[in-house]
Amino acid sequence: MDILMNSVLVLFGLGLVTSVVLSVASVVLRVEEDPRVEAVAEALPGANCGGCGFAGCDSYAAAVVNDPKVGPDKCVACNAETAAQIGVLTGKAVCAGEPQVSFRRCVKTEGKVKKKFAYQGVTSCAAAARLQNGPDACRFSCLGFGDCMRACPFDAMFLHDDLVWIIAEKCTSCGVCVRTCPHDILEIIPQAARVQVYCSSQDKGKAVKDVCEAGCIACGMCVKKCPAGAVSERNGRIYIDHAKCIEYGPSCEEVCAEKCPRSILRRMQLGAQKAEEAA
Amino acid sequence: MDYFLMFISAIFVNNILLAQYLGNCPYLGCSKEKGVSIGMGFAVVFVAVMATAFTFIIQKYILVPYDLGYLQTIVFILVIAGLVQFVEMFLKRMVPPLYKSLGIFLPLITTNCAVLGIAILVQRKEYDFATAVFYSFAAGMGFMLALVLMAGIRERLAIARVPKAFEGTAIGLVMAGLMSLAFFAFKGMIA
Incomplete structure (x- = not known):
């Protein structure tokens, strides 16, 4: 009988002490959370x-x-x-950010980029890119295995025709895809951008012409023609300073897109990517 | 036993995870990144030392005098759970930096079997208070070592080509078994 009483009392006592200590602590040690x-x-x-x-x-x-x-x-x-x-x-003032969208700088299917070899490994861009820079003849192409699509938290990308496409309405320009792409072909641009660059190759003109009919040969025409000085070339890749471009306004009539001999620079079309989804 | 020998024994020979198979849940759950595993390791060391000290006193002054040894498990769980809750609140209020680094792990190991196991082991081995606390520290360090080693291996596994059926926890368990085998090489070095 003694043992029974003792065990009940000890457990009860310990439980009571613990609960009292905890309840006191929860009041005394409470942290004010905002x-x-x-x-x-x-x-x-x-x-x-x-x-x-x-x-x-x-x-x-x-x-x-x-x-x-x-x-x-x-x-x-x-x-x-x-x-x-x-x-x-x-209690802070809001200055609304400019709506942006992710954009793929590659049109390898238009350029009829051939395969160097038949890739049969893990279906992931990261893995494919480690093997000879991917199976595409161009070192800078969209590999089309959809690492970015899987990484996208908003389900705003899909694969079609060996390329990744971005659904502009769903894209929030968070930039996860940009960080995922092993070939660095995705870019965040303002939705109000006037011109897009459809190639991210850094190769010399001859090398690009050999592998892609629609690749940038870095002739520099766009850089020369832009009246706003918004187009620049770094390491053989064309970059547009969209802020400068938009500020200059439509009076240049997108001369860069007009003059580009290989139609690398094109007028902004958000809709084109949406239409593709329906197809 | 010499303290140094006990330290080596608790870390390598009788590693709480790899030789005694206690605390396998955090071993698999918190070993995906090295940073996380180090945080978890320190949390275990911290809680194990505190829990051992507390349960030692309870065992000596409450359970033994009243002849209630059979209540050991349930009493220890109660005490450890209450203690960890209290420590969590205390840290949150008094030492926020420590809370930030350990905080998320503390509730996870409230009644972790490694922590409870250490508290019960020191009773079985009938250590005195100082030795018991030291042993719990050493065993906690052993836990941390195994966890960090495992995290290092699993970081590499993440980029290795593992057969689809083995991905994730499955290969983690295989690795745990291999690590355990590797640590068996220490068996017999120290009793």
Whole structure:
């Protein structure tokens, strides 16, 4: 009988002590957490894409509430409404970010890029790129295995015709795909951009002509013709300073796109990628 | 036993994970990245030392005098769980940097079998208080060593070509077995 009583009493006592200590501790040691952090975290999409530059939605929420330098419009996946909501929650002014979109700088199917060899390994761009820079004859092509598509947190990409396509309405320009692509052919551009560059090759003209009918030969025509000085060439690849280009306005009538002998530069078409989806 | 020998024994010969097979859940769950495994390792060391010290006192002054040895497991679990909860709250309030690095692991190992195992092992081996605390520290370090080694291997496995059926946890278990075999080479070095 003694043992029974003792065991019940000891367990009861220990349980009681533990619970009392814990309840006292929970009051005494309570940490005031800013309720705004939770509110902001709830307003965010919760996709943890990292497009804002923070580790995830929660860490961005903590940063935007606690750090006065972090703006409420850093979330690329939010619309202006959510940004405004976060602005209200944190008491910060919203200056809406320009809508951007991911863009693939490669049209290897138009250029009839041949295969160097039949690749039969793991269906992943990262793996394929390690083997002789991928099975395509061009070293800089879209490999079309869809690493970016799988990485995309918003399901905004699809594979078609050995290339990856971006659904502009779904793309939030978080940049996950840009960081994933082993050939660095994806680029974030403003939706208001006037011209796109459809090639990312860094090879010399002859080498490009040998493998692709639609590749950039870096002739420099666009660089010379642009009245705004917005087009530049670095390491054989053409870059457009979209801010300068948009600022200059339509009076140049996209002379770069007109003059490009190989139609590498084309007028911005968001719709083209959507139409492709239906096909 | 000499402290140094005990340290070596607890880390290599009688490694809590690889020779005694305790705490396999975090061993597989927290060994995908080295940074995470180091955090988890320190959390285990920390909690194991505290839990051993606490349960040692409880065993000596409550369980033994009242002849309640058969309640050991349930009492230890209760005490360790309460202790970890308390430590978590304490750290959150008083030492935020430490909480940031250990915080997410503390609830995970509330009643981890490695922690409970260490607390019970020191009772079975009938150590005195100082030896028990030291042993729990050494065993925790052994846990951390195994965890970090495993994380290093699994980081490499992530880029290796593993047959589809073996991907993820399956190959992790195979690796755990191989590591365990490797550590058997230490068997017999020290009792």
